Amino acid sequence: MQPFTILRAPAAPLMRSDIDTDAIIPSREMTQVGKTGLGSRLFANWRYIDVHQKREERAEFVLNQAPYRHAQVLLAGENFGCGSSREGAVWALHDFGIRCIIAPSFGSIFRANCLRNGLLPIILESTTVEKIAQQMEVSNGSASIVIDLIACTVTDADGTNYPFSIPPQQREMLLRGLDSIGLAINRLPEINLFHENLNRQQPWLFAGHLKD
Amino acid sequence: MILKPRTLIDKLWEAHSVADLGDGVSLLHIDRIFLHERSGAVALRSLKAAGRTVCRPALAFATIDHIVDTETGRGDHTKFSGGSEFIRAMRNGAGDFGITFFDINDARQGITHVVAAEQGIALPGATMVCGDSHTCTLGGLGALAWGVGSSGIEQALATQTVEERRPQSMRIRCDGRLTADVFAKDLVLSLIGQFGASGGAGFAIEFTGSAVRALPIEARMTLCNMAVEFAGFTGIVAPDDQTIQYVQGRPYAPQGALWEQAIKYWHGLASDDDALFDRDLVVNVSSLAPQVTWGTSPQHVVSTDGAVPDPGAAATGLTDPAQRLSMEAALRYMDLTPGTRMGSIPIDAAFIGSCTNARLSDLREAAAVLRGRKVAPGVTALCVPGSTEVKRAAENEGLDRVFKDAGFEWRESGCSLCFFVGGDNFGGARRVISTTNRNFEGRQGPGVRSHLASPATVAASATLGRIGSVRDLNTP
Numbered sequence: 264m265q266p267f268t269i270l271r272a273p274a275a276p277l278m279r280s281d282i283d284t285d286a287i288i289p290s291r292e293m294t295q296v297g298k299t300g301l302g303s304r305l306f307a308n309w310r311y312i313d314v315h316q317k318r319e320e321r322a323e324f325v326l327n328q329a330p331y332r333h334a335q336v337l338l339a340g341e342n343f344g345c346g347s348s349r350e351g352a353v354w355a356l357h358d359f360g361i362r363c364i365i366a367p368s369f370g371s372i373f374r375a376n377c378l379r380n381g382l383l384p385i386i387l388e389s390t391t392v393e394k395i396a397q398q399m400e401v402s403n404g405s406a407s408i409v410i411d412l413i414a415c416t417v418t419d420a421d422g423t424n425y426p427f428s429i430p431p432q433q434r435e436m437l438l439r440g441l442d443s444i445g446l447a448i449n450r451l452p453e454i455n456l457f458h459e460n461l462n463r464q465q466p467w468l469f470a471g472h473l474k475d
Numbered sequence: 476m477i478l479k480p481r482t483l484i485d486k487l488w489e490a491h492s493v494a495d496l497g498d499g500v501s502l503l504h505i506d507r508i509f510l511h512e513r514s515g516a517v518a519l520r521s522l523k524a525a526g527r528t529v530c531r532p533a534l535a536f537a538t539i540d541h542i543v544d545t546e547t548g549r550g551d552h553t554k555f556s557g558g559s560e561f562i563r564a565m566r567n568g569a570g571d572f573g574i575t576f577f578d579i580n581d582a583r584q585g586i587t588h589v590v591a592a593e594q595g596i597a598l599p600g601a602t603m604v605c606g607d608s609h610t611c612t613l614g615g616l617g618a619l620a621w622g623v624g625s626s627g628i629e630q631a632l633a634t635q636t637v638e639e640r641r642p643q644s645m646r647i648r649c650d651g652r653l654t655a656d657v658f659a660k661d662l663v664l665s666l667i668g669q670f671g672a673s674g675g676a677g678f679a680i681e682f683t684g685s686a687v688r689a690l691p692i693e694a695r696m697t698l699c700n701m702a703v704e705f706a707g708f709t710g711i712v713a714p715d716d717q718t719i720q721y722v723q724g725r726p727y728a729p730q731g732a733l734w735e736q737a738i739k740y741w742h743g744l745a746s747d748d749d750a751l752f753d754r755d756l757v758v759n760v761s762s763l764a765p766q767v768t769w770g771t772s773p774q775h776v777v778s779t780d781g782a783v784p785d786p787g788a789a790a791t792g793l794t795d796p797a798q799r800l801s802m803e804a805a806l807r808y809m810d811l812t813p814g815t816r817m818g819s820i821p822i823d824a825a826f827i828g829s830c831t832n833a834r835l836s837d838l839r840e841a842a843a844v845l846r847g848r849k850v851a852p853g854v855t856a857l858c859v860p861g862s863t864e865v866k867r868a869a870e871n872e873g874l875d876r877v878f879k880d881a882g883f884e885w886r887e888s889g890c891s892l893c894f895f896v897g898g899d900n901f902g903g904a905r906r907v908i909s910t911t912n913r914n915f916e917g918r919q920g921p922g923v924r925s926h927l928a929s930p931a932t933v934a935a936s937a938t939l940g941r942i943g944s945v946r947d948l949n950t951p
Contacts, residue, residue: 279800280673280795280798280800281673283913285915285917285918286916286917289895290894290896291555291897294556294897295557295560296517296564297520298625308917308921314921315921340795340801341673341797342673342706345673345704345706346703346704346913346915347608347913348606348607348622348624349513349624350514350517350606350625368676369676371676371677371706371708372621372623372624372627375624376626379626379627389795430496430497430498430499430500432496432638444525444527444630444633444634447630447633447636447638450493450502450634450636453494454502454635454636458635461506464490465490465740467729468598469533469534470729470733471727471729472575473534475531475533
């Protein structure tokens with residue numbers, strides 16, 4: 264996975280609350296048993312006119328506008344990524360080029376999926392997210408913000424710094440581009456000991472058909 | 476030493492914490508894994524491509540629910556053009572890794588969360604993950620169950636663990652008692668309406684109080700099912716005698732001496748009396764009326780005798796501009812104007828199904844309304860049982876006849892039109908009243924407008940041809 268350290272980029276404002284993963288990628292857009300090639304399907308219902316046939320770009324949708332066509336940062340309202348657990352939502356964002364999403368809150372499964380794919384979900388106060396969105400709009404998308412995962416700060420277009428928090432293990436994963444599955448596999452001896460102990464305490468959990 | 480009082484979630488979390496990864500993140504042992512063809516097929520293919528193995532295949536189960544068609548005579552071929560690839564990848568992957576698999580024509584097939592309870596796979600006090608956000612349904616049994624993405628499933632399969640940040644604790648105490656024509660679905664919709672679709676963000680939610688205790692287990696699953704619609708990490712109801720009766724004798728439930736040992740442990744599974752919750756909410760449910768959504772978020776909800784709200788009115792109390800934009804977008808998408816009585820809104824289709832409301836008790840509640848009545852002319856009506864076992868049990872008591880006589884189509888089990896996957900659709904119907912969990916834009920089909928409600932309200936609306944509850948029906 265690509266490590267995330269410091270990113271300076273414009274931030275595309277998509278300032279609605281409760282943007283669900285069905286909006287991020289409709290179920291029907293995930294047609295392959297795989298994780299790749301979903302970028303063109305990101306926000307399909309909002310991004311295209313006549314989504315089932317011609318698929319022409321809808322000019323007013325933010326990611327179709329010149330400064331944001333290759334956006335790496337997204338600003339959104341609260342509860343971004345609520346709804347379905349579909350990891351396709353994160354794969355589509357990633358494939359489009361989004362590396363970081365800033366919102367007042369996130370759907371919890373979506374947030375976990377971001378971390379597993381090298382995307383940085385940042386929680387800032389809604390007034391701060393609104394302020395950054397306004398800076399982007401006033402500058403017609405020419406402003407940039409700086410996201411610094413080493414210092415855990417966001418610097419807005421006016422140079423104001425906002426600290427954000429992220430658990431150290433999750434920060435480390437993103438900074439080094441680590442894969443959480445590989446890390447957990449390294450702990451298998453410890454996990455197996457734990458399993459045996461749990462089996463002694465709650466033997467009904469792993470009996471009968473459920474025995475190894 | 477005096478032990479710090481703990482919540483039920485604390486106890487289950489600590490009992491499963493393999494390692495503390497710092498700042499509240501734990502590596503958690505997963506006792507049960509459930510897969511379906513949508514996220515499970517991708518997880519297994521990716522696992523295989525990475526040359527990894529399944530750590531304990533005996534603890535993993537899989538079925539087919541998301542993409543499979545629900546018409547009689549269905550098979551691997553689906554109306555959704557890519558569907559059969561997912562089904563075959565799931566079946567082959569389960570075979571490769573030795574995972575117990577309930578195939579399309581297996582009597583145990585069904586929606587994962589319905590099957591996990593029905594088969595005794597999910598147990599009180601056990602941890603469980605599935606690549607599906609509604610895994611929290613199983614909190615109704617007192618399980619610590621939550622949804623993860625495909626990569627989360629891969630990790631659970633490869634290591635029997637997932638890492639999660641420990642959620643804060645929330646208790647929602649529901650005092651009073653629901654009246655006979657108000658159900659768990661109405662309760663959970665009204666909670667989301669009152670506290671917002673992000674009201675539970677960062678929390679694991681324990682539902683308590685007399686109204687929750689009085690709920691049968693299947694209704695508790697409906698309640699916990701929508702914890703994710705409240706943005707909660709999961710929902711849970713502490714197990715009690717009803718739970719234990721429900722679990723007893725199910726195929727994968729413990730037996731004999733182990734059963735006795737298990738129920739002793741389960742009886743002790745509760746939050747300590749003096750445990751502190753990070754957030755405590757109390758509601759009284761005795762005067763709650765049947766609920767229905769008007770917009771595109773489950774929080775856009777009113778009682779069936781209410782009206783579409785005005786985002787500009789002070790009464791909505793909106794302080795966040797993003798919230799107001801969402802409400803206005805919802806009104807446009809739903810083609811509704813503020814002040815419209817919900818009871819005046821005509822419907823084109825009625826859908827009874829999904830992991831929220833397609834268990835046997837749900838079908839009984841709908842059938843009780845439909846007996847002796849007919850679906851209104853021009854309304855397309857569908858009933859899709861939550862599992863093949865639910866379907867069989869419903870047919871044994873003649874419910875299929877009630878649905879069919881009323882004018883409902885009676886289908887095979889699956890997730891069906893809870894979401895639009897690209898094949899099956901409502902045949903041009905625009906406005907649907909549905910027992911499902913999500914009224915998002917386009918969720919049930921391009922341009923389809925969804926109104927969420929209980930099975931009784933969906934059945935009543937189907938016969939009225941407009942939104943309405945059992946309170947609006949005349950005696951047949």
